[in-house]
Amino acid sequence: MKLYDCAPAPSPRRVRVFLAEKGETLPTVQIDLANREQLSPEFRARNPRCTVPVLELDDGTCLVETLAICHYLEHRFPAPPLMGRDLREQALVLQWNARIESEGLAAVAEAFRNQSRGFRDRALPGPQNFAQLPELAERGRVRATAFLDMLDEHLSDSPYIVGSHYSLADITALIAVDFARWIRLEPGDRRHLARWHRSVSSRPSAAA
Numbered sequence: 001m002k003l004y005d006c007a008p009a010p011s012p013r014r015v016r017v018f019l020a021e022k023g024e025t026l027p028t029v030q031i032d033l034a035n036r037e038q039l040s041p042e043f044r045a046r047n048p049r050c051t052v053p054v055l056e057l058d059d060g061t062c063l064v065e066t067l068a069i070c071h072y073l074e075h076r077f078p079a080p081p082l083m084g085r086d087l088r089e090q091a092l093v094l095q096w097n098a099r100i101e102s103e104g105l106a107a108v109a110e111a112f113r114n115q116s117r118g119f120r121d122r123a124l125p126g127p128q129n130f131a132q133l134p135e136l137a138e139r140g141r142v143r144a145t146a147f148l149d150m151l152d153e154h155l156s157d158s159p160y161i162v163g164s165h166y167s168l169a170d171i172t173a174l175i176a177v178d179f180a181r182w183i184r185l186e187p188g189d190r191r192h193l194a195r196w197h198r199s200v201s202s203r204p205s206a207a208a
Contacts (some may be wrong), residue, residue: 034118149190
């Protein structure tokens, strides 16, 4: 297996943290997004969507969605379980992961990509260019703020996103909260979120 990565980018970091929790490493190829290496013919052959991460399997199959990659790795390296220990927990992890992706990661990305100079003609990832829309930057910031408030309330009576067990949902939330710093949003006085963030950030895998 081989992982196509970009060290600064949030989405590949989710896979690196997931692997680190498993105690596993993979051969890695860095893709330079700043210089648009993801748009090269060589990379497009692996992922026509021109995004990272990509997990290339030994038979040449390329998995290009983070959730699909984590699903594969969960079954390839089952211990410790990060996508639920029983059917109920598996469903809750997937449910929360989807919510964090749509309300957290997507909101921050909307704000960041629509205001950053480096994304002037790249407001959306992928093979096509899209112009920035300033109103979407503001909407993304409002959405991201609401996301942090929601997580703070949810974590008021739970040590992790799904009960007492660290999971993929916590990994996705960690990356979303850290990504929010790129638009100058912090846990701040959200004490439940801040407590959880300190806890998950102290895990060795968070440095992956």
